[in-house]
Amino acid sequence: MIFPMRHTxxxxxxxxxxxxxxxxxxxxxxxxxxNPVDSLSTPSAIINNSTMLxxxxxxxxxxxxxxxMRSNEWLKVQVISMGKLPIYxxxxxxxxxxxxxxxxxSGDANADYRQPFDQDWSDQPHTSWSVExxxxxxxxxxxxxxxTQAPYQLDPKMEGGTATVITARVDDQLKEVIYLGGEEEVxxxxxxxxx
Amino acid sequence: MGRSMTPPPFQLMGGGxxxxxxxxxDGELVKGAPQWGKEDASSAPSGxxxxxxxxxxxxxxxxxxxxxxxxxxxxIAKTYTWNNFATGLNGKFDVVYAPAKNLLDINVKVRxxxxxxxxxxxxxxxxxxxxxxxxYISGIERAWSNRYNFRNVRAPQxxxxxxxPTTVQVNVEEVDKNEHFLIDVDPFNTGRAxxxxxxxKMYKGDENPQPKFNPATGQGELTRxxxxxxxxxxxxxxxxxxxxxxxxQLTFLATYAKRINNPRFDITIAGHSNTxxxxxxxxxxxxxxxxxxxxxxxxxxxxxxGMTNHNVTVKAEGQNGAGAGAAWRKATITPKLPAGxxxxxxxxxxxxxxxxxLGDEYGGAAxxxxxxxxxxQKAFGKKYADQVAKRGDTDYASIMEGGxxxxxxxxxxxxxxxxxxxxxxxxAPTPRFGHNDWKFIG
Numbered sequence: 001m002i003f004p005m006r007h008t009x010x011x012x013x014x015x016x017x018x019x020x021x022x023x024x025x026x027x028x029x030x031x032x033x034x035n036p037v038d039s040l041s042t043p044s045a046i047i048n049n050s051t052m053l054x055x056x057x058x059x060x061x062x063x064x065x066x067x068x069m070r071s072n073e074w075l076k077v078q079v080i081s082m083g084k085l086p087i088y089x090x091x092x093x094x095x096x097x098x099x100x101x102x103x104x105x106s107g108d109a110n111a112d113y114r115q116p117f118d119q120d121w122s123d124q125p126h127t128s129w130s131v132e133x134x135x136x137x138x139x140x141x142x143x144x145x146x147x148t149q150a151p152y153q154l155d156p157k158m159e160g161g162t163a164t165v166i167t168a169r170v171d172d173q174l175k176e177v178i179y180l181g182g183e184e185e186v187x188x189x190x191x192x193x194x195x
Numbered sequence: 196m197g198r199s200m201t202p203p204p205f206q207l208m209g210g211g212x213x214x215x216x217x218x219x220x221d222g223e224l225v226k227g228a229p230q231w232g233k234e235d236a237s238s239a240p241s242g243x244x245x246x247x248x249x250x251x252x253x254x255x256x257x258x259x260x261x262x263x264x265x266x267x268x269x270x271i272a273k274t275y276t277w278n279n280f281a282t283g284l285n286g287k288f289d290v291v292y293a294p295a296k297n298l299l300d301i302n303v304k305v306r307x308x309x310x311x312x313x314x315x316x317x318x319x320x321x322x323x324x325x326x327x328x329x330x331y332i333s334g335i336e337r338a339w340s341n342r343y344n345f346r347n348v349r350a351p352q353x354x355x356x357x358x359x360p361t362t363v364q365v366n367v368e369e370v371d372k373n374e375h376f377l378i379d380v381d382p383f384n385t386g387r388a389x390x391x392x393x394x395x396k397m398y399k400g401d402e403n404p405q406p407k408f409n410p411a412t413g414q415g416e417l418t419r420x421x422x423x424x425x426x427x428x429x430x431x432x433x434x435x436x437x438x439x440x441x442x443x444q445l446t447f448l449a450t451y452a453k454r455i456n457n458p459r460f461d462i463t464i465a466g467h468s469n470t471x472x473x474x475x476x477x478x479x480x481x482x483x484x485x486x487x488x489x490x491x492x493x494x495x496x497x498x499x500x501g502m503t504n505h506n507v508t509v510k511a512e513g514q515n516g517a518g519a520g521a522a523w524r525k526a527t528i529t530p531k532l533p534a535g536x537x538x539x540x541x542x543x544x545x546x547x548x549x550x551x552x553l554g555d556e557y558g559g560a561a562x563x564x565x566x567x568x569x570x571x572q573k574a575f576g577k578k579y580a581d582q583v584a585k586r587g588d589t590d591y592a593s594i595m596e597g598g599x600x601x602x603x604x605x606x607x608x609x610x611x612x613x614x615x616x617x618x619x620x621x622x623a624p625t626p627r628f629g630h631n632d633w634k635f636i637g
Contacts, residue, residue, distance in 0.1 A: 055560070057560060058558050058559055058560065059558060059559065059560065060558060082387060082558065083387045084596075085540075088385060088386075110409065112411075113409075156284075157284050157391050157392060158390075158392075159285060159390045159391060159554065159555060160387060160390060160549070160555070161387050161391065161396070162387045162389075
């Protein structure tokens, strides 16, 4: 049976949203939240996309955070400088209730640029996103066709700049896309919160 | 393509009998020899074969005097231009080669763009954009111009060496349209500078070189130096003769080191001897002299190979602390960073490297080639390219790694541009100049 492409995409997007029901979108004050490490269930593996990544992947991207996300975490964003100074690198992750954990580079200019992050996640969430913000995030990913996007979005002519690595839950698995260069709205959206 | 050997009508050179070789014009005819060109030289008869000697003298065949000289005159009469020369991932510039001036101009046309926000308008109203433009242009032209020269090696050098040295002037020209690069400046926010798609994005602070950037750079420089350092150089008994193998390695070390402008190392060359025969005062004195000769021999070889830009101290250790083993018949070469040296990173100048076609020498996959590896190999050979144009190697102060030193491999796109513009745009010489005719000085 031939399935029309638009139906396929629709199913993927629907399953993508299934991980975050409206009930789950209720945000709680940050002070009432628990450490995600304490609170959870089995980590989810990232969809195995290694065969779709270039063999010559930059060392900073090889060393990106690939730690499995907990089942109540649905989004992780890593912003990694492709210059030689890692101090502006940061990453954040969101759980299904909108709690956001932020992890910045220590700011040590002498740190090895090949390791994009040199600090652990904080114990407490940095902030919480509102329902509206969560929805905006989901719509941005949908608009970018994140669920079906190839895992490596490379502008082959870009030198320097910033890579954005987005991991989000799709169909109960974690989908990761690396953006390097380009002008995708999805990059601008997720980087607008901390830059 | 032989020329006629039939005696043509008698003609005089425009410059008269006294005109020297350098005054001969393009294709001017002179008396006194058959007019065969280079291709015919091997088939030229041993002497004139026509008429009696008197007639032969009067009717001497006419030669196109020195076709290389004619080609030279033809070559230097013009200026050669290649607009929008594209190279590397992002490189684009205009090439203008004026052989009569021994000058290669690299012209990069840029258009600046500053934010249109209220803050940006205030910035412009205060004239800060003009200061930015002026500093950007002067900083890049200063960093990138006249760093290395080229020489033409085509034979006969009596003719073609007059093209040498060819100097390089890098010009950044601000234009309103038809730019090679839009310089998109955000002077208010920090960010990661980048070059792509004809746009160079610059952020707050990128225009100022950062002092003390990445202190690991110094150690990286030493690591790279020692990777090609044959120290200790071993000698035979009672000898200060360097082996052929060590000579070759020392020559490569000198080649590598002479191309480093920053840092300038403090290098100690220490000669040693073992204790054999040193039991007497005279023997110890002999060993002292031997150690001096060994250190001097190593230093001399390095100097002769061009390593004259670092601070070298030569020491004779004699048999101090030595044993009787052959391992003490040696000279050691130890580099140090100069006191107080610090690495400086120059972001604007680094991004400009991308704009002239160079790639990053950091990051990437381990062992990957920088995008200018191929040209570096073509210009300097694989061994040298492996030392300087690989990504993910140790830190060092190269402008395309993490420092501010424009090194010789960073002129390879200019070198390629010179080769290509003279190959494809010039009508002389025959055969046209190619990459083998142009070499780096240094």
